[in-house]
Structures are given as structure tokens and as C-alpha cells.
Amino acid sequence: MSAAVTDRSAVLQQNRAPWHERALRALRTPGGAVFVLLVVLLLAAIAVNPSFGEPGSLIRFVGRTAPIAIAAIGQYFVIVSGEFDLSMGSVVTAQVFVAGNLIGQDDSRTVPVLVLMLVLGALVGLVNGLVTTLLKVPSFIVTLGTMLALLGLVLYWTGGAATGNPADSFRQIGRGGVQDVPVLEVLPYPVVLVTVIAAAAFWLMRRPYGRTLIAVGDNPRAAALTGARVWWVRTRAFMLSSLAATVAGIILVGYAGVHPSVGRGYEFTAITAVVLGGVVLGGGRGWVLSAAAGAFALETLFALLNFLGVQSTWRDTVQGVIIILAVAAGTQTWRRRRRGRTAPAQAPKHVIAAQPAPGSDQEGT
Amino acid sequence: MNAFSRLTSTHIVYLVVLLTFVAGTVLVGAAGRSFVSAGNISAVLTGTSVLGFIAIGQTLVILVGSLDLSVPYVVSLASLLSAGIMANQPGNILPGVAAALLVSAGIGLVNGLVVSGLKVHGFIATLGTGLIVSGYLATNYKGSAGQTPVAFRLVGATGIGPVPVSTLIMLACAGAVLLMLTRTRLGHHMYAVGGDIRVARMSGIQTGTPIVAAHVICSLMAGLAGLLLAARLGVGSPTIGAQGGYDLLSIAAVVLGGTLLSGGKGSLVGTLGGVLIFAMIDNIMSVMQINPFLKDVVRGIVIVVAVAVYARRRVARRATRFGHHEHVRNEQEVSA
Numbered sequence: 093m094s095a096a097v098t099d100r101s102a103v104l105q106q107n108r109a110p111w112h113e114r115a116l117r118a119l120r121t122p123g124g125a126v127f128v129l130l131v132v133l134l135l136a137a138i139a140v141n142p143s144f145g146e147p148g149s150l151i152r153f154v155g156r157t158a159p160i161a162i163a164a165i166g167q168y169f170v171i172v173s174g175e176f177d178l179s180m181g182s183v184v185t186a187q188v189f190v191a192g193n194l195i196g197q198d199d200s201r202t203v204p205v206l207v208l209m210l211v212l213g214a215l216v217g218l219v220n221g222l223v224t225t226l227l228k229v230p231s232f233i234v235t236l237g238t239m240l241a242l243l244g245l246v247l248y249w250t251g252g253a254a255t256g257n258p259a260d261s262f263r264q265i266g267r268g269g270v271q272d273v274p275v276l277e278v279l280p281y282p283v284v285l286v287t288v289i290a291a292a293a294f295w296l297m298r299r300p301y302g303r304t305l306i307a308v309g310d311n312p313r314a315a316a317l318t319g320a321r322v323w324w325v326r327t328r329a330f331m332l333s334s335l336a337a338t339v340a341g342i343i344l345v346g347y348a349g350v351h352p353s354v355g356r357g358y359e360f361t362a363i364t365a366v367v368l369g370g371v372v373l374g375g376g377r378g379w380v381l382s383a384a385a386g387a388f389a390l391e392t393l394f395a396l397l398n399f400l401g402v403q404s405t406w407r408d409t410v411q412g413v414i415i416i417l418a419v420a421a422g423t424q425t426w427r428r429r430r431r432g433r434t435a436p437a438q439a440p441k442h443v444i445a446a447q448p449a450p451g452s453d454q455e456g457t
Numbered sequence: 458m459n460a461f462s463r464l465t466s467t468h469i470v471y472l473v474v475l476l477t478f479v480a481g482t483v484l485v486g487a488a489g490r491s492f493v494s495a496g497n498i499s500a501v502l503t504g505t506s507v508l509g510f511i512a513i514g515q516t517l518v519i520l521v522g523s524l525d526l527s528v529p530y531v532v533s534l535a536s537l538l539s540a541g542i543m544a545n546q547p548g549n550i551l552p553g554v555a556a557a558l559l560v561s562a563g564i565g566l567v568n569g570l571v572v573s574g575l576k577v578h579g580f581i582a583t584l585g586t587g588l589i590v591s592g593y594l595a596t597n598y599k600g601s602a603g604q605t606p607v608a609f610r611l612v613g614a615t616g617i618g619p620v621p622v623s624t625l626i627m628l629a630c631a632g633a634v635l636l637m638l639t640r641t642r643l644g645h646h647m648y649a650v651g652g653d654i655r656v657a658r659m660s661g662i663q664t665g666t667p668i669v670a671a672h673v674i675c676s677l678m679a680g681l682a683g684l685l686l687a688a689r690l691g692v693g694s695p696t697i698g699a700q701g702g703y704d705l706l707s708i709a710a711v712v713l714g715g716t717l718l719s720g721g722k723g724s725l726v727g728t729l730g731g732v733l734i735f736a737m738i739d740n741i742m743s744v745m746q747i748n749p750f751l752k753d754v755v756r757g758i759v760i761v762v763a764v765a766v767y768a769r770r771r772v773a774r775r776a777t778r779f780g781h782h783e784h785v786r787n788e789q790e791v792s793a
Contacts, residue, residue: 178705223761223765227765228765229761229764229765230712230718230764232708232712232718233708233709233712233718233760233761233764234761236705236708236709236757236760237757237758237760237761238757238761239705239757240753240754240756240757240760241753241754241756241757241758242757243753244750244751244752244753244754244756244757245750245754247750247753248748248750248751248754252750360584363580363584364584367581373578373580373581374578403596405592405595405596406592406596407592408588408589408591408592408595409588409589409591409592409593409596410592411585411588411592412584412585412586412587412588412589412591412592413585413589415581415584415585415588416571416575416577416581416582416585416586419577419578419581419582420571420575420576420577423575423576423577424575424576
């Protein structure tokens, strides 16, 4: 009891601290450290290859990374609610195939097919979510099943070979950009999309839905007892994840074209990015923008390796070392903070006991 | 209904095995072939061996509350190392096997130490080591390499009656691991650590040992699977593991066998049932010449539906360790 009170007053003191102190403290958490990592990697990449630092080249890099960042934001919703979404890569591939086969060279079909793709994405998420929450099948298994089934269905439908080259108006979403922007020359549409989606995700996580989502991931039973509809909260997280994969697919059609290997392994890349952003597997902890920053940090690292002339086949190895180190460092930090917090909580116990006014601890005195 | 609710998940797994067998007999019979012919039974059992090895190890890893996503790369690495060292010399069979198993066990040791020592989630730790090995494979091997001698290839090709030797080795490994799980201290500690690691530590268990042991055994089993694939193909291949999708399929087989993904509860016997279900469904679809892309659709649906059937069932209970040994030794009496 008294420990809780000191904890609360300590938290209050921290929250009343000036913003720069709070920002510095946030940078020491795993979710903040990824921004430091990102800046260090960017500076290193610019030091190795100065032309990478030019505004035009940087903004094109952001555009190339946008699909992975969007996928990571989608995966974040599912992971922070305590689940996994392995079907993401298959959703990307499926959407790329849908676009390739249904749009063709007919510009007038762009909008209806776009709507169809978004509906399809939401539907996949709905199925994942409902089977996980209502039938109580672990999400790892459900999304593994949708991953196999969706990819199999799409490949069966197209006979295994990717066909079709969607109309230019559709590919412009991934390829084109706003022309004649000062400093940057071209502002690619993917950059606009990822900014809008990141802002929307940031806003959503501050809404009651976002708060409930984190509570559900932290402790689903406690969240259910406070009146949250856990099944519906989690199902919507799955729908957001599949919708994010759909948007990533739409951008990738413009970049990479229609090919069965587009989207392969996206689920693991997205999970890697989310985890690199300090989000804890098992749910309840982490910031959505850190997940997006994790995606950018990962891609900057690959760009850096590229500039250094490292063979591209070593990318996997470096990625493996990085995620193990990042998560190990993250868990050590969480453990150290917990240890550090309990120690002073014991000490002022007697001071608190001397103020017996009941109810006053509600105000945090 | 009451009788149904008393069944443990292991019972249901074997009911599904039976159902699949009946469906297979009918469907294959309708296609004008025999499901129970010696040749076909041998084909089904051959299909169980590779996934069986990996699923045995995966069961242990999942029981201690971890996961192993690095198995496909360990499989590829073991097949390449053994085939490379053997280089078609019968005298090199033993060094080749020993090197492959040693390296596999080493990868398992790293996995276990990262999970138990650095407290990294098993998903991330093994995804990481898997990526590290995958990068090594992609850099150093451009295609199939090495060659296994005829004497070694016989392991993958011969059988006693309709039962292939590889399946017998797999079952022998399963028996040994089952004994370890039910009769030794290490096995009991694995269940304890998977059930609740904090309670296990407070009970005086060295929680690191079971986790490391489970990961080492899992990678060893993946190494054996790699050796078997090298024996079957005659060469080592850098993509054989990833092509098989053994990481996710083995996890699916374990969960299909009734083991909880969160650890602490489950049975190896159930896992073998899960592997058998996969092998029979694959065989039925091959005999009926179903489009290979539709096979994945069927697999995906079967995994989800089967797990949904007993997701809320109780998991096979283990015999009580203390007290009325004679009465509760077998599972049926416990659940009755």
C-alpha cells in the first residue's frame, strides 16, 4: 500500500518535470533508445556516403521504407494486444495479385478495386480476430493457417504465375509523388501515406481504444473485469494489421510490380521492426511510433551495410545479431528499472505511515 | 456430451488420426487406389520421419515455454556439413555425422543460453540465430554441395517390411525423449519451468538447465532431420529446410498434438499423432493429385479447425508424482 503511494508520488514528480527532462528519461527506455539508434545509424550512413544525406535522396529512402514502416505499425497493434499476426506477408502478396489481375490496363477500375482490396484486408483481419478470440485458438496458429490458406488460394487462382500489370494510375500511388516541392523536388506519395498513417496511429493510441488495447495486452482478465470487450478490441487490432498490410501491398505494386515473391517474409520483418522499437512480445508495453522507428532503423542499417560494400547475403546474419542484442539490452533495462524502483519504495515507508488521513493518498500526497 | 468433455486432447488427436485414416481409405479407394497397401503405408510413414524428428524437439522447446524458429536453417546446415565432409567416401560417414550433430548441438546451446541467460523471448532469440545461420548459408553455398556415399543413402531408402528405417530411428528417439520426460528429473523440471518459471525457481529448480537442454535436444533433432534429408537426396542443400517450412509446420504439429503454446502442458504422444495427421493428409492429397497450391489451403484450414475443436479441452494430464501411484498412473483414470 505505502509502496504504491510512494510510487505514485514519484511518478507524479516525474510527470511534473520539465519536458526536456522527460524527453531525456524517455530516451533511456527501450522505446526511446530506438530513436537514438536511428540517428546514429543515419549519421553513420551519411558519413560513409555523403550523397545519402541530400534531402532528395533521404526522402526517396523514406519512401522506399514506407511499406515496411506501415506494416510495422499494423503489426504493433496486434503485438501490443498480446497476439501475433503471421499472415501479414501473405496478405501483401494476395493484394499485389488482386491488383495485378483485376485492374489490368483499365484506369476506371482503379477505385473499385482499391475499395475491394481494403474490404478484403479488413475481412482477413476479421477472420483472424474472431477465430482467435471466440474459438480460443492461439493467434500464432490462426494466422499461420490464414498465411498458408490465403497464399495457396491466390496462387491457385492465378495458376502460380503472376500476371497483369496494373494501370499507371494505380502504380502512381507507389511510384509517383507531389511535384515541385521546395528543397525536396519530389515528395513521394508513400512518404505522405506513412506520415498520415503514423499520425493516425499516434492519435488512435491516445484515444480510449488505444488505452484499452494496451490494457488488454497487459492483463486481459483485468481489462475484461473493468468492462472492456476484449474480443472486439483484439479483433479490431487484427483488422488494423491486415489493413496496414493491404496499404503496404498497394505501395509495393508501384515499386516492385506484380511478382509472387513480393511480401515474402514481411511478417517476420515487421515483427523484427516492432521488437527493435522496444515493444514487448506478449503485449502491454511499447509505443507505436517506436515500432515505425524500428522499421526505419532496420532499413538504415541495410543501407549502411550496402554503402560499406558488405555482400547482401550477410544481411540476414546482421539482422539476426541486431535483434538479439536489441532485445537483450531491452530486457536488461526493464529488469534494472524494476530493481531500481523497488529499492527507494521501501525506504520512506515510515514517513507515509505517519500521515494516516484516509483517502488523502488519492491525491498522491 | 459428458463423455466427450472428459476426453483429453491426446484422445481427441488420435480420434482425428482415426477419422483421417477412414477418410483416406474412402477417398483413395474412390480414386481406385488402396490407402492401406504396403507401398502406401510405407509412403505415409516416410512422410512422418523428417517432420517427426523436428516436432519431437519442438515439443520439448514449447513445453519449457520457448519456441524454435531456427530449425529449418539447422536442417540445411546439417545436410550441407555432413554431405560436404562425407564427399562420397564411406570411411567419412562417422566424422560427417558427428560434425553435423556437434554443430547443431552448438546452435541449440547458443539458443538456450540466449533465452535463459539474456532473457530474450524464444521467438526473437531463435529467429535471430536462424537469420545468422541463413546469412552464412546464403554467403557460402550457392547450390547443392557434397555427396553422401551409397552406404549412408541406404538409411533413407531401406525398410523393414513396410516400415522405413528412418521412421524406426525417429520412433526410437521419441521413445528416449518420452522416457526422459516422464521418468527423469530433467523431464519433470521441463514441465515445471514451462508451467511457471517463477514458481519453479522458488521451488529450488535451476531454471536455466531445462531450457538449455530442451534447445540443445531440439537442434540435435533438427540435425538428425538434416542428416536424413542428406541421405535421401544424396547431396546437401542450403534451401532444403526453408523450402519445407519446418519451423512453422513443426510448431503446428506440436499444437495439433494438444501441447499448449504457452508451455507447461502437453504430451509427446500427441505430437506424434499431429505429425501422423499431416503425413496422411499430404499422402491423400498426393494420391488424389490435388493442385499443389490447394494443398496449402487444406493444410491451413485443417490446422485451424483441428486446434479449434479442442482449444478449450483439458490437456492430457501427467501422472501424479506423489501418492496414489498405482491408481493414477494412466491418463484415462486420471481424467475419469
